[in-house]
Amino acid sequence: MAGSGTGHETAVVTSHCHTVFVASARTSHVCSDCGTHHPKWLGQCSGCGAYGTLTEEVLSSGLPTEAHPGSPRPVSSDARPPVAIADVVTAAEAACATGIAEFDRTLSGGLVPGSVTLLGGEPGIGKSTLALQIAGTWPGTVLYVSAEESAQQVRRRAERLGVVRDGLFLLAETGLGDIDAAVSQIGPSLMVIDSVQTVADPAVSSAPGSVSQVRAVAQHLTHIAKRHDLPTVLIGHVTKDGDLAGPRALEHLVDTVLTFEGDRHHALRMVRAVKHRYGSTNELSLFEMTGDGLRGVADPSALFLADRRPGTPGSAVVPTLEGRRPLVLEVQALTTAAPDNVPARRTTQHIDHNRLSLLLAVMEAMRVCRCAVTTCTPPPSAGCAYPSREWTSPSVWPWPARSPIGHCRPTSLWSARSASVASSARWDTPSVASPKQRDWGSPRSSLPNDRPSRRPG
Numbered sequence: 001m002a003g004s005g006t007g008h009e010t011a012v013v014t015s016h017c018h019t020v021f022v023a024s025a026r027t028s029h030v031c032s033d034c035g036t037h038h039p040k041w042l043g044q045c046s047g048c049g050a051y052g053t054l055t056e057e058v059l060s061s062g063l064p065t066e067a068h069p070g071s072p073r074p075v076s077s078d079a080r081p082p083v084a085i086a087d088v089v090t091a092a093e094a095a096c097a098t099g100i101a102e103f104d105r106t107l108s109g110g111l112v113p114g115s116v117t118l119l120g121g122e123p124g125i126g127k128s129t130l131a132l133q134i135a136g137t138w139p140g141t142v143l144y145v146s147a148e149e150s151a152q153q154v155r156r157r158a159e160r161l162g163v164v165r166d167g168l169f170l171l172a173e174t175g176l177g178d179i180d181a182a183v184s185q186i187g188p189s190l191m192v193i194d195s196v197q198t199v200a201d202p203a204v205s206s207a208p209g210s211v212s213q214v215r216a217v218a219q220h221l222t223h224i225a226k227r228h229d230l231p232t233v234l235i236g237h238v239t240k241d242g243d244l245a246g247p248r249a250l251e252h253l254v255d256t257v258l259t260f261e262g263d264r265h266h267a268l269r270m271v272r273a274v275k276h277r278y279g280s281t282n283e284l285s286l287f288e289m290t291g292d293g294l295r296g297v298a299d300p301s302a303l304f305l306a307d308r309r310p311g312t313p314g315s316a317v318v319p320t321l322e323g324r325r326p327l328v329l330e331v332q333a334l335t336t337a338a339p340d341n342v343p344a345r346r347t348t349q350h351i352d353h354n355r356l357s358l359l360l361a362v363m364e365a366m367r368v369c370r371c372a373v374t375t376c377t378p379p380p381s382a383g384c385a386y387p388s389r390e391w392t393s394p395s396v397w398p399w400p401a402r403s404p405i406g407h408c409r410p411t412s413l414w415s416a417r418s419a420s421v422a423s424s425a426r427w428d429t430p431s432v433a434s435p436k437q438r439d440w441g442s443p444r445s446s447l448p449n450d451r452p453s454r455r456p457g
Contacts, residue, residue, distance in 0.1 A: 099137025102296030108279025121260030136163020
């Protein structure tokens, strides 16, 4: 006998007077960028403001369940009892080196047992190549899950990279249950998932790569890594804006988030740590893409300056600091005259345009200051408190202002290279040189003698 519906559940009373709550199938529109849920479809996400990112997903499978929201949940069969923090034993060497020294630099020594590392980058940048090289140089047994390519494709790439060895197992499956069974069967010391967006959880009804699927897969893989003390590397896709695809909760679940950057038309690749729970995020790894795979760059400055021609106009060598790693780079500038009635344009490559505009504005202000500073001695008739002392007046000082060097304040801007501005310059000098009157931070109206005098010559 059926009862009445309460909220999103329907109470069903059986012949034995047992009440069973049947969860009705509910759908929600979830943003694929930030994971915000909406009860109905909208053109713009209310969480991140993105347009056209809401997809409809089923939140409940509609299967009968006797669990009330307030009833206790079942305990996991492999649950660990609570342990006092003083009794927890830590390993002497928490991080295990991967065999690639340049990659271990970013990870502060290597991969920690039970950690989950997310490696994200653009398509074709070399994520799978780097992951396969790590699996080939790892000292123990490795389970490489290829959810995008077949085992034959991975084998051909491994032959090209020279990492075919015993102890490296391939699993070309997309089911989360198959991965769990393979971990229990092989017992690896490292697991690589390529990629997390293509693995599907059969318990979730949405399509692979959706927000619900990525969240469920990441949670289950994190549970496997913590339960078996298994370091896990997840390869993730990025969106057209450069952000990691999937919900923002994916970055919160993992322990380390690495970004793999570089230009397709250049051999240089960079690995940065955006989040790292076991070390610093100020390290940078540099690789060079070759025919045999990625090769670590021990001296990046020599690589950056290899094609430089000394003495070329518009070329400058600039030392910079990227995190904790000093680098010597070459900055090139090319200028050309702009046609009449055409505004000048600036085009940058590998340099932030806004940062360049800020640097140019600072350089222009410094140039004007150097050209506009004038040193002179005011005549004694002007009433200056220090007639024999030289003073300077910067042309870009704000009004009202405190003179940093001199004891007389300009009423207008002084410029040594502009006759029109110089002709309008006037100077105010107090008649009595008291300490209070020498405080040029006071308003202009507070000066005892505020009438302009002649311009100093």
